[in-house]
Amino acid sequence: MPVKTYKPYTPSRRQMTSADFSGLTTNRPERKLTKGLSKSGGRNNTGRIMVRHIGGGHKRKYRFIDFKRDKVGVPGIVKTIEYDPNRTARISLIFYKDGDKRYILHPVGLKVGDEVMAGPNAEPAVGNALPLSKIPEGTFIHNLELIPGKGGQLVRSAGGQAQLAGKDGDYCHVKLPSGEIRLLRSTCIATIGQVSNVENDSIVLGKAGANRHRGRRPTVRGTAMNAHDHPMGGGRGKSKGGNHPRSPWNQLAKGLKTRRKKKTWSWMIVADRRRSKSR
Numbered sequence: 001m002p003v004k005t006y007k008p009y010t011p012s013r014r015q016m017t018s019a020d021f022s023g024l025t026t027n028r029p030e031r032k033l034t035k036g037l038s039k040s041g042g043r044n045n046t047g048r049i050m051v052r053h054i055g056g057g058h059k060r061k062y063r064f065i066d067f068k069r070d071k072v073g074v075p076g077i078v079k080t081i082e083y084d085p086n087r088t089a090r091i092s093l094i095f096y097k098d099g100d101k102r103y104i105l106h107p108v109g110l111k112v113g114d115e116v117m118a119g120p121n122a123e124p125a126v127g128n129a130l131p132l133s134k135i136p137e138g139t140f141i142h143n144l145e146l147i148p149g150k151g152g153q154l155v156r157s158a159g160g161q162a163q164l165a166g167k168d169g170d171y172c173h174v175k176l177p178s179g180e181i182r183l184l185r186s187t188c189i190a191t192i193g194q195v196s197n198v199e200n201d202s203i204v205l206g207k208a209g210a211n212r213h214r215g216r217r218p219t220v221r222g223t224a225m226n227a228h229d230h231p232m233g234g235g236r237g238k239s240k241g242g243n244h245p246r247s248p249w250n251q252l253a254k255g256l257k258t259r260r261k262k263k264t265w266s267w268m269i270v271a272d273r274r275r276s277k278s279r
Contacts, residue, residue, distance in 0.1 A: 002022070003017045003018070003020065004017060012207035012209075014206075016206025016207065017202070017204045017206070019199070019203060023081060024081055024082060024083055024090070025080045025112055026080045027082075029061060029063055029082060033102070034062060036062075037059075037061065041054055042055065052217075053216055053217045053219050054217060057212070058215075063091060063103050065105065067105075067153075069118040069129035069191065070118070071102070071118055072120075073117070073119045075096070075117045076095060076102075076115065076116050077115055078093070078094060078111065078112050078113060078115075079092075080112065081112060082103075087156070087158075089105050089106065089156065089160075090106040090196040090197050091103045091106055092110060104127070104191075105196070107127050107195060108194045110126055110127045114127065116128055118189070120133075124192055125192060126192050127191065127193060128191070128192050129143070129190065130192070131186060131189055132167075132184060132188050132189075133172070133186035133187065137167065138164065140161040140194055141174075142160055142161055142191050142194060143190060144162060144174065144188060144189075145188035145190070148187040152191070155176065155195065157200075158200035159197065159200060159201060161193070161194040162175060163175045164190075167186065168183075169186075170185060171185060171186060171268075172184050179273045180269060180272060181271040183268040183269075184268070222245075222246070223235075223238070223240065231243055231246045231250045232245070232246060
């Protein structure tokens with residue numbers, strides 16, 4: 001979908017861009033596949049803020065997405081391509097031959113009327129979901145499972161695509177968008193193709209209100225706070241404080257490795273994303 005620009009009749013409009021929704025086929029979601037979302041404002045059951053910068057925003061309905069793709073061997077037809085306010089990717093409504101309806105992440109190149117299918121006997125075509133063992137090497141994939149049967153957890157945002165780099169017995173080498181090469185079990189399910197809405201990263205919000213519509217409240221710099229509010233606060237006038245960048249809870253914000261060295265699945269990371277980017 002192309003990016004829409006505006007005439008600069010206000011200062012905020014000058015840089016603002018937004019998605020052109022011309023590729024969508026409907027603006028009404030399937031009612032049985034939605035539910036209302038309540039807002040927490042980042043607060044827990046006691047009313048204390050647990051996650052900062054959350055609040056406000058437009059009303060949303062949650063769309064139930066089929067990340068598991070467990071309709072094995074049942075062909076389905078793409079009925080609509082829709083907008084989902086809960087994610088950057090577009091979604092597709094699939095009508096299956098047995099009468100079931102489900103939403104899936106919409107991949108690039110899939111059109112209304114196309115047929116999709118999941119299972120080991122499906123063809124490695126765009127929109128089909130197969131075990132990694134049945135996908136040809138070099139294929140671009142998305143919605144990857146980390147644990148067989150749990151449903152897709154990796155590569156689900158707009159424009160995302162991973163690549164099946166190789167196969168080695170019960171495991172497959174997958175290159176993720178970050179550059180990390182990771183081992184995944186060959187029985188894990190993945191969907192063929194690239195996630196839709198590729199131009200999403202080129203959208204410029206243009207004004208603070210656009211962030212507020214998304215439910216994101218303002219973020220204040222630590223150096224702009226008082227000393228009792230933040231480790232980097234205080235000082236006579238503007239001051240860097242002589243302190244390394246830290247979180248409000250005094251955790252070093254840059255360079256500190258927070259991943260546990262003995263994490264269970266660390267051995268499955270073949271190439272770290274930082275090393276692969278430096279090559």
